[in-house]
Amino acid sequence: MKIIVAIKxxxxxxxxxxxxxxxxxxxxxxxxxxxxxxxxxALEEALLLREAHGGEVVVLSAGPERVGQTIREALAKGADxxxxxxxxALSGYDALGVASLMAAAIRDEAADLILTGLQSDxxxxxxxxxxxxxxxxxxxASLILKIEKSDSGIRVLRELEDGWFQHIDMSTxxxxxxxxxxxxxxxxxxxxxxxxxxxxxxxxxAAALGVSATPCVLLDSVALPSRQKTTQMLTGTPAEAAAKLxxxxxxxxxxx
Amino acid sequence: xxxxxxxxxxxxxxxxxxxxxxxxAAAQLAASSGAQLAAAMVGSASGPGFALLGGASQIFALxxxxxxxxxxxxxxxxxxxxxxxxxxxxxxFPHTYEVRDFAPRLATRLGRVLISDVxxxxxxxxxxxxxxxxxxxxxxxxxxxASPAPCLISVQAGAFRADAPxxxxxxxxxxxxxxxxxxxxxxxxxxxxxAAQTVDLASAPLLVSVGRxxxxxxxxxxxxxxxxxxxxxxxxxxxxxxxxxxxxxRQVGSSGQTVAPKLYLAVGISGAIQHxxxxxxxxxxxxxxxxxxxxxxxxADYGIVGDLFEVVPALTAAxxxxxx
Ligand SMILES: Cc1cc2nc3c(=O)[nH]c(=O)nc-3n(C[C@H](O)[C@H](O)[C@H](O)COP(=O)(O)OP(=O)(O)OC[C@H]3O[C@@H](n4cnc5c(N)ncnc54)[C@H](O)[C@@H]3O)c2cc1C
Ligand SMILES: Cc1cc2nc3c(=O)[nH]c(=O)nc-3n(C[C@H](O)[C@H](O)[C@H](O)COP(=O)(O)OP(=O)(O)OC[C@H]3O[C@@H](n4cnc5c(N)ncnc54)[C@H](O)[C@@H]3O)c2cc1C
Numbered sequence: 180m181k182i183i184v185a186i187k188x189x190x191x192x193x194x195x196x197x198x199x200x201x202x203x204x205x206x207x208x209x210x211x212x213x214x215x216x217x218x219x220x221a222l223e224e225a226l227l228l229r230e231a232h233g234g235e236v237v238v239l240s241a242g243p244e245r246v247g248q249t250i251r252e253a254l255a256k257g258a259d260x261x262x263x264x265x266x267x268a269l270s271g272y273d274a275l276g277v278a279s280l281m282a283a284a285i286r287d288e289a290a291d292l293i294l295t296g297l298q299s300d301x302x303x304x305x306x307x308x309x310x311x312x313x314x315x316x317x318x319x320a321s322l323i324l325k326i327e328k329s330d331s332g333i334r335v336l337r338e339l340e341d342g343w344f345q346h347i348d349m350s351t352x353x354x355x356x357x358x359x360x361x362x363x364x365x366x367x368x369x370x371x372x373x374x375x376x377x378x379x380x381x382x383x384x385a386a387a388l389g390v391s392a393t394p395c396v397l398l399d400s401v402a403l404p405s406r407q408k409t410t411q412m413l414t415g416t417p418a419e420a421a422a423k424l425x426x427x428x429x430x431x432x433x434x435x
Numbered sequence: 436x437x438x439x440x441x442x443x444x445x446x447x448x449x450x451x452x453x454x455x456x457x458x459x460a461a462a463q464l465a466a467s468s469g470a471q472l473a474a475a476m477v478g479s480a481s482g483p484g485f486a487l488l489g490g491a492s493q494i495f496a497l498x499x500x501x502x503x504x505x506x507x508x509x510x511x512x513x514x515x516x517x518x519x520x521x522x523x524x525x526x527x528f529p530h531t532y533e534v535r536d537f538a539p540r541l542a543t544r545l546g547r548v549l550i551s552d553v554x555x556x557x558x559x560x561x562x563x564x565x566x567x568x569x570x571x572x573x574x575x576x577x578x579x580x581a582s583p584a585p586c587l588i589s590v591q592a593g594a595f596r597a598d599a600p601x602x603x604x605x606x607x608x609x610x611x612x613x614x615x616x617x618x619x620x621x622x623x624x625x626x627x628x629x630a631a632q633t634v635d636l637a638s639a640p641l642l643v644s645v646g647r648x649x650x651x652x653x654x655x656x657x658x659x660x661x662x663x664x665x666x667x668x669x670x671x672x673x674x675x676x677x678x679x680x681x682x683x684x685r686q687v688g689s690s691g692q693t694v695a696p697k698l699y700l701a702v703g704i705s706g707a708i709q710h711x712x713x714x715x716x717x718x719x720x721x722x723x724x725x726x727x728x729x730x731x732x733x734x735a736d737y738g739i740v741g742d743l744f745e746v747v748p749a750l751t752a753a754x755x756x757x758x759x
Contacts, residue, residue: 196573196728205574274539275548301570304551306539309507313543318620319507321536338690339626340532342683346624353620360677395548395582399564402575404730410722410738420739421749424721425757427737432719434641434698435665435757 180234180328180351182225183285184258185295185308186218188242188249192300202400204270214249217296221357223364224326225294226257232328235259237288241280241385243267254375255367261378266385273394278310283388286315292333293354297322302398305356312354319354320347324361437584438493439465440523442514443476444531449484450476453590455597457529460556460590462490462598464525467558473521475514477502480607489601493521495610501619502612507537508619513612514541520610523585530589542587549587550578552708554594567591571707572730592689592712632684634668636692641667641700644687644714645675648703648724648743652680657747658702664754670694672704688713703743706731723747 190196191211199206214222225236238253240246241264250261264280272280285293293315295308312319324344325336332350338358339345367375413423428435441461443454450458458474465472473493476484480496488494495517501509510533518526518541528534530552542549554575555566564577565588580586636642643662649655662669669685676686687694689709695716702723704710707730714720715734722735723746732738739746 190570193726196570198574205570273548275543275546278543302576303569303571304549305535306542306549306551309536309539310543310548313540319536319540320621322532338532340689341693342686342691343626343628345626348622348624350620360673393581395546395580396550396578397581399577399579401569401577403728404568404572404575404733406733408734408736410732410735412738412740414740417741417745417749418753420741420746421753424737424739424750425753428698428754429757432698432736434719435754 180228180232180292181237181288181290182228182234182292182294183237183239183288183290184218184222184225184253185281185293185311186222186238186240186249186253187215187296187299188212188240188246189215189299189301192216198401198403202402203398204401212245212249214252215296215299217298217357217359219364220359220361221294221296222253222256222258223362224357225292226365227362228292228326228328234291237262237290239281239285240264241266241277242269247380250380251375252367254378254380255371256365257371259378261380263380263382264385264388265382268385268392271392271394273396274304274306275310276390276392276394278307278314279390280385280388281307281311282314283390284383289352291351293317293352295354295356297356297358308354308356315352315354317352317354318349319356320349321356322358323355324358326355437468437470437524438473438521439468439470439525439527440473440475440518440521441527443474443484444529444533445476445478445482445484448478448482450487451529451531452597453529453531453592455600456592456595457527457590458488459597460595461525461527463595464527464556464563468524468563470524473523475517475610480609485607486603487600488603491603492605494603494605494607496607497610497612499612499614501614501616504623505533506619506621506623507540508621509614510537511541511544512614512618515544516612517610518545518585526585526587528587528589530591534589538587538589545585545587547582547585547587549589550580551589552591553588554591568708571705572733573728591708593715629683634684636668636670636685636687636694639668639694640696641665641698642670642694642696643667643700643702644670644672644704645681645702646672646704647674649675652678654744655680657744661700661702661747661751661754664751664758665700667698667700672710701731701735702747704731705729706733
């Protein structure tokens with residue numbers, strides 16, 4: 180089975196968010212980047228499938244040069260090769276634009292399975308994978324926790340609302356968007372890190388893919404959210420704050 | 436006259452709560468842009484759900500054997516045909532797991548991008564700006580559509596207030612899309628639930644809920660002691676249950692339990708929307724978090740900014756003392 184895994188590099192979860200001077204995006208200067216969380220689970224599922232059934236795992240990422248690090252990390256965990264769509268100007272594309280770049284870069288790969296994360300931890304549209312499936316003319320399922328091979332293709336476990344689940348049978352080629360949390364993630368071994376340096380990494384210039392960057396939707400501005408409720412902040416040393424809270428719980432909330 | 440078209444989901448034939456919220460959002464959008472409101476739902480036009488859509492001047496019942504069970508291929512094709520017929524300026528959806536699944540595909544087929552999980556909108560200088568959250572609620576973004584109609588929007592659960600259902604004033608028209616069984620490439624199985632529940636979080640009056648700030652399984656006793664001191668049940672955010680540190684039945688949020696206790700004490704939980712939808716009906720929310728900008732503080736009544744490893748033991752001690 181040939182599996183492509185789309186991986187987005189995003190600001191680290193605990194990164195301090197400051198708005199840039201134009202008010203259009205966050206200031207990226209002091210930010211550390213990492214692999215998007217659900218993409219790490221997509222990679223893990225792909226590696227497990229390859230271990231069980233053989234085949235090849237190819238990682239795909241679009242972004243500036245720094246994205247190369249995240250691709251190397253995936254190679255170190257065990258992916259066989261990488262494709263890097265290089266662009267410093269992805270903010271000029273919307274999700275359809277980015278998915279079109281990815282479609283153009285992988286169409287000839289004729290993969291059996293394409294896995295993406297469910298949703299990115301930064302812009303969080305939760306759409307790029309599904310859009311890519313439509314562009315490639317293949318079927319998809321989203322919010323997937325588990326993938327098994329079946330006689331006719333694959334059987335996947337999909338999460339539904341409120342603790343419900345469902346199996347879906349589908350043919351391949353197919354695209355699945357993977358939900359976080361269903362397996363334990365592996366770490367890269369020293370050997371893996373060493374090997375990653377020699378693995379094939381195809382670099383494609385976004386501009387060479389013939390995709391128009393005319394977006395359908397534009398992000399005009401970003402802002403820090405305002406509080407809906409007036410939160411009473413209880414200050415002081417931990418013991419002082421705790422004493423204040425206990426007083427509130429006794430006298431105002433009346434639960435003590 | 437331009438049209439705002441809203442798609443609703445039904446359970447047992449009746450529109451779900453979040454669908455009625457999307458309906459209310461669509462009505463507001465129609466009013467603010469001088470458009471008429473059209474509504475569509477899968478089902479038989481004589482079904483009870485279609486009688487509660489007062490305010491809509493066109494109502495469509497999408498009916499086809501192949502729509503009885505949800506599939507992305509079936510819904511995408513059916514809705515694309517209805518959109519071609521109605522020619523709306525805006526198409527609204529409730530942001531549900533189904534909509535997440537097919538609406539991006541539908542938008543792509545129309546050459547558009549869905550603005551997903553919208554929390555509000557405002558008219559500004561002749562265009563409409565749509566708000567949505569970025570960075571799991573740590574930032575808000577304002578978007579507008581730069582392409583010609585239709586513009587597709589999905590609205591977040593709880594972001595708009597659903598009006599009390601009013602009686603429909605126009606009869607629902609059956610819309611029978613042309614669908615081929617061979618074009619549906621997925622076969623969905625029956626929904627099922629995981630293992631039976633042994634704790635009923637929903638009936639617990641006090642909850643102490645723990646998130647990823649706890650860092651390690653070995654630290655769980657810290658919050659367990661606080662819960663015991665308060666006489667509270669222990670709950671958790673999803674990553675804690677995914678990691679197996681607490682059983683899934685203790686998970687609060689959109690894919691877990693919905694709770695509304697007298698007191699919800701969130702420890703080391705950031706306050707992502709999928710968590711908030713499960714607990715924002717709580718009477719009193721207390722948050723302990725080291726990040727003063729954590730979104731959980733936006734809905735908390737009381738907050739302590741600090742290291743939970745210092746604050747929680749101090750609080751446990753103070754509660755024990757107060758209880759004597
Ligand atoms: C101000 C601004 C800044 C932007 N910065 C970026 C940026 O840094 N990087 C970027 O890609 N786009 C960027 N964009 C462009 C674009 O709008 C979206 O980021 C892109 O369409 C993906 O949307 P999303 O992040 O909501 O991903 P989602 O739709 O939530 O992503 C779902 C999944 O798609 C896959 N995926 C998404 N993006 C990529 C990618 N680049 N490479 C590989 N797999 C991917 C991942 O598996 C991810 O889990 C920016 C746009 C604006 C307006
Ligand atoms: C479709 C879908 C369904 C989902 N369903 C659910 C659901 O049902 N329930 C749910 O909870 N999530 C759900 N999620 C996940 C959700 O989006 C968030 O990722 C999750 O809620 C984050 O959990 P958290 O707040 O514990 O972790 P994080 O977001 O990592 O937050 C940890 C917090 O701890 C704080 N912290 C760290 N160290 C300390 C310290 N020493 N002292 C004090 N504070 C500290 C940090 O400042 C941070 O705010 C779902 C996601 C998706 C996409």
